[in-house]
Amino acid sequence: MLINGQTLIQHLDRLAPKKMAVEHDRIGLQVGTLNKSITTALVTLDVTDAVVEEAIAKGAELIIAHHAIIFRPLPKIDTATASGKLIEKLIKHDIAVYIAHTNLDVATGGVNDWLADRLGIQEANRSFLEEVYTDRWLKLVVYVPKPHLEAVQQAIWQAGGGQLGNYSECSFTVDGTGTFKAGEGATPFSGSIDQLHHAEEVKLETVIAASLQSKIVQAMIKAHPYEEVAYDLFPNEIKGTSYGLGRMGRLAESTTLGEYAEEVKKALQLSAVRIVGNVQTKVAKVAVLGGSGAKYVNKAKFAGADTIVTGDIDFHTAQDALADGMTIIDAGHHIEQIMITELANWLSHQITTYNNKVTTTIVASTINTDPFQFI
Incomplete structure (x- = not known):
């Protein structure tokens, strides 16, 4: 196939x-x-x-x-x-x-995370150099007949809903009674045509990322037994997941610029790198950005990085970094x-x-x- x-x-x-x-x-x-x-x-x-x-x-x-x-x-x-x-x-x-x-650069588990992993930048408390995109949160509310609650919940979870930080399958439920009257041409899951029907239902609330709205709603509707699904989407003030360019974090052990440059060469299988700064400078916190990173040197310094590994560093950027006490490992654009x-x-x-x-x-x-x- x-x-x-x-x-x-x-x-x-x-x-x-x-x-x-x-x-x-x-x-x-x-x-x-x-x-x-x-x-x-x-x-x-x-x-x-x-x-x-x-x-x-x-x-x-x-x-x-x-x-x-x-x-x-x-x-x-x-x-x-x-x-x-x-x-x-x-x-x-x-x-x-x-x-x-750049969507692959920014992605969690994308180019810059692959580079950070290879260069020994610890995943714990890893951050990025510039925010590019922040997802919005929505609250999804749907009314489900009791026997089908678990099936609808699982459909929402599997589509990516109910995630809050390190917690998954987050929701809140309240029991209640739903009413509806099916008209001509309807094929109701329960009840009869032109008769008011009372159904034991559960009000299910959960949070979803706006970026996954279409996928989650489609999965929820597919798993729901009703012909017409009653649901609401409300904006939420909770800040969603942010995504950005570059990665920064600490090494497992501090080293010197010269020693770390050798580690970069070995990790990325390079024959040579260019460095800016004294080779004896201590390096414990490292920023990395695949591709051309000249305009991110100052961002890395202000964020507390000891050095930045990137490519396409021009002469004047190198001069300014040297004068400002920032070290650079120019491993080339091709590290991507x-x-x-x-x-x-x-x-x-x-x-x-x-x-x-x-x-x-x-x-x-x-x-x-x-x-x-x-x-």
């Missing part, structure tokens, strides 16, 4: 919903269609000619990438140019391209390549859990797309 491209992306959206992307980021479908069966999906950091050739060789109908193939508006697709040739090749071989960029194997493994697990008969394969690209070499 092959999974449809749209269904596969729905699984990805559970990890990295599009709404969590930074404003104006180029994400989502950029080439081709998702409305087709997928035998193989290739996960990559960048979409280059070599990566497209790899996709062709592996029979992939879909490429899931971190960096956009179309970042700026194209006035035309000129197949005499490198970018035009690339798009032409993708279309000719019916390969779709889907982008998950960690998403290739991590996302491929995550998606593989999700689709087989969804249906163990799925034969679609998720493969990690083996092409190194880093444009820089060290000699």
